[in-house]
Amino acid sequence: MTATPRHPDLRSQLESLTTEAFRPELAEIDRLPTLDLARLMNGEDTTVPGAVAERLPEIAAAVDAVTARMARGGRLVYAGAGTAGRLGVLDASECPPTFNTTPGQVVGLIAGGPDAMVTSVEGAEDSAELARADLDALGLTADDAVVGVSASGRTPYAVGAVEHARALGALTVGLACNRGSALAAAAEHGIEVVTGPELITGSTRLKAGTAQKLVLNMLSTITMVRLGKTYGNLMVDVRASNEKLRARSRRIVAQATGAADADVERALAATDGEVKHAILVLLADVDGPTAARLLEESAGHLRAALLAARG
Secondary structure, eight states, X not given: OOOOOSOHHHHHHHHTOGGGOOOGGGTTGGGSOHHHHHHHHHHHHTTHHHHHHTTHHHHHHHHHHHHHHHHTTOOEEEEESHHHHHHHHHHHHHHHHHHOOOTTSEEXXXXXXXXXXXXXXXXXXXXXXXXXXXXXXXXXXXTOEEEEEESSSOOHHHHHHHHHHHHTTOEEEEEESSTTOHHHHHXXXXXXXXXXXXXXXXXXXXXXXXXXXXXXXXXXXXXXXXXXXXXXXXXXXXXXXXXXXXXHHXXXXXXXXXXXXXXXXXXXXHTTTOHHHHHHHHHHTOOHHHHHHHHHHTTTOHXXXXXXXXX
């Protein structure tokens, strides 16, 4: 006797998604030599940047909207399940050392909580209620921006997060890898990067995951550039928390100013190791406290502080 599927509606939904489509021409890839399989997979991956490029106007609009919220003190919050959730947590965790963001300024929520980073948490991705609870625990406000991430674009946790955030007046972005997704429809800014069927049927940690990583890189990085966290392409807000980053700090100050090593060391000592402040000390010929004041008055934008210092 054939068992009746527990979720026939879900099965039909999945069968309609391009990310879940079966590719018969790949049905015997397990018989290929390893180098041929590697070439095939690499060829698949080369299609992802093009898919992202098609959505650059939507990505740029989302960045500008997120920047406006963060400029007035809001947070950037990612919400997703499985691979999508892990990518959000990864991007959020890399913002403090790269851009010296404050704790909680960029947050990654994954369905099932921290345990879900390394193991599957049963049923967590199917719960919109869990997403609402996770956002409520953050005390979400209208100044915040929530990015729901889901390859399928139908994951209840991601869709629920966006719907709840929008109801609270927060900015919402929906990042999916299928057209006509519920996630993009629920958000003010829908971004659908269509990467097509995967090499391994339904394994959206592959092309879809790569596309999500590229878009999240853009959302956080360009937002931080707009917020003055860089000077040109230099990470002037880098947090020097280890020896490698302290060496990078010295190098960044030298690259930005052309100053000799001894002058770089003196400037960093005068500014308690703050790269942006040290650059201002050297380029504007001011002391540490003055550099701090100018940057505070310029909302952390080094170029604006330099203009103010030069009158």
